Amino acid sequence: MSDAYVSLKNLTLAYGKTVVVPDLNLDVRKGELIALLGPSGCGKTTAMRSIAGLMAPKSGTISIDGVDITRTPANKRGIGLVFQSYALFPHLSVFENVAFGLRLKKLPKAKIASMVEQGLQTVGLAHLSDRKPEDMSGGQQQRLSLARSLVMEPKVLLLDEPLSNLDARLRLEMRNELQRLQRDTGITMIFVTHDQAEALALADRIVLMKDGIVEQLGTPDELYNAPNSKFAADFFGFENIFEIEGSEIVGRTGRLTVLIDAKEGYLAWRPSAITIGSGPHQGTISSMAFAGELREYIIEAPLGQIKVTTPSSTPPFDIGSPIAFDLAIDKARHLSKNGEET
Amino acid sequence: MYSKWTTRLIIGLTLTFLIGPFFIIILAGLSDGEFMTFPPDGISLRWYAKVFTVESFRDSFKLSMFLAIFGTIAALILGVPAAYAISRYKIPYGETIKTIVAAPIIVPGIIVGLALLRYLVVPLNFTVTLALFMAHTALILPYAVRVVSSSMNNLRSDMEEAAVLLGCSRLGAFTRVVLPNIQSGVLAAFILGFVTSFNQVPVSLFLSGPGVRTLPIDMLSYMEITYDPSVAALSALLALLSVVIVFMAEKFLGFSRYV
DSSP states (O other): OTTEEEEEEEEEEEETTEEEEEEEEEEEETTOEEEEEOSTTSSHHHHHHHHHTSSOOSEEEEEETTEEOTTSOGGGSOEEEEOTTOOOOTTSOHHHHHHHHHHHTTOOHHHHHHHHHHHHHHTTOGGGTTSOGGGSOHHHHHHHHHHHHHTTOOSEEEEESTTTTSOHHHHHHHHHHHHHHHHHHOOEEEEEESOHHHHHHHOSEEEEEETTEEEEEEOHHHHHHOOOSHHHHHHTTOOEEEEEETTEEEOSSOEEEOOOSOSSSEEEEOGGGSEEEEEEEEEEEEEEEEETTEEEEEEEETTEEEEEEEETTSOOOOTTOEEEEEOOGGGSEEEOOTTOOO | OOOHHHHHHHHHHHHHHHHHHHHHHHHHHTBOSSSOOSSOSSBOSHHHHHHTTOHHHHHHHHHHHHHHHHHHHHHHHHHHHHHHHHHHSOOTTHHHHHHHHHHHHHSOHHHHHHHHIIIIIHHHOOOHHHHHHHHHHHHHHHHHHHHHHHHHTTSOTHHHHHHHHTTOOHHHHIIIIIHHHHHHHHHHHHHHHHHHHHTOOHHHHHTOBTTBOOHHHHHHHHHHHOOSTHHHHHHHHHHHHHHHHHHHHHHHHOGGGTO
16 A cells, blocks of 8 residues: 555564464554454554564564654654553653653753643643542543653554443543544554454454454444454354355254355354244244343254344244244355365 | 450550560669669669760661661662562563572571671681671662562553653663652662661671671670670660651551561
8 A cells, every 4th residue: 555654564473482463464544543453362462562662573564654663662663552551650640641751852841831731631631730640530541641642742643452441431432532533633543452343433444353364454334244254254243154065054053055156155144134033944042131222032943053133122032932033145244265264 | 255354464465575675675774773683773864875985886886877778778779670670570580589589588697697707708808897798788688679579569561661652761761660659669678678787686796806796796795794784775775766767667658568
């Protein structure tokens, strides 16, 4: 990509002899908000730490704005990182926490004061500048951590699980805040998360990682609606995935003949894409859970277990009762086997 | 369980056992007589006054202060980086190093003293003062490492990484972020080291030479010749000094968290 701002090329990252990320290539555009998404151990945090310079890559290059920074020490990179634990300095006041990096730059006092002031204003903490971090709530601590990085005007801002330590209401607030900040400052942000909902809501593009390899890269819309691998589909809520063999799909306990063109790969259905109450197949409802807007059913069928959801506004089905269901082909997503382990 | 009065009696006896000797020493030093007796033979402050006029006490007090202060500082200079390395990095044989560092407390002081005398002072011609200084440093080191690393363990390493990303060097992150946050641990280690060194007898006993004695050793040898109440008076003054130090440490630093 010619307009790449942050560019990772053939990056190999290892702890000792354990290779965590074998060959990572990634281009991030200027001003983009990118999510590195994946289960724990997929190498997303390691990748982020290497961009920050906290970990030296085994091979490959990292460049920002065309400049190779692979060998630049962390304190000279001009990259900000908001730690998951916030990593605030407990012995310093809110003001001094934000001023920390500016003082190291040996800027004039008045300039530091006004920059800190403005930084705290941006995250809505101006009235707390004399507090100690320990006297603040989790949400405030995170915004302080954000302000501390932002006043340094970093080329790239990295965020490690920025929403995971917050409760539901604060999470929404912070999400809006991060999007607003990105709009206002045009800063390039890369954040790491294991939560698909977080990635979908916040990112311009999502990098889905598995075992150190990019499984799929695309907009939230693409990943959610058009995952192209079994792993991606599973991660984005296609909970019923069956392998195709000839003209049949294979479940855990049985097979089902379906009319499909493809001869191999997988067919995947979201729980909401399966209709129950009518259809050509039979099963028994083995459990039901009420989840607010939806009811979640598990159906035992000759094929195996099937997860189905129905709107909770419709009347419930009884546990233990036989039920008809339909695995409609036009509602399934076909996944090719490419890139999958065999 | 026990009745209220039994409990009080047990507590009272325990406290008497622990603090009683302290009062006996204070009172014995207040005696007006020529010999150390209890109960005191009349009341006067003359033995407390005499303490300050005995020249060997003054010299050995100076030596003991020197050893306690500079021995502790030396132990901290060695111990703080050691504590940092042990608690921060998975260094090879980290546990072994911890054990070795703790050795001077585990090995009886008599043995440490003898070993230092036999292998440093005699064959290498170290002066007694230098040997004493080294011995005290070694004895304080375990306390320094333990106390400082326990306050270091509460410190997350990502704080240092955050400092580095804000432009600090590694060393800068240590002095600007780590040190301020382990300050009270370092002070606690200093006080503990100071008291340990000042009260040290067995090792110092072996490493005394002509005119070079620490205060406790000097008091011992003074008593062998003169059994007057001045030693009791001096003991009382030293005990008071320790109490004041520990009390202040507790008040200002919450000392008991570290020991």
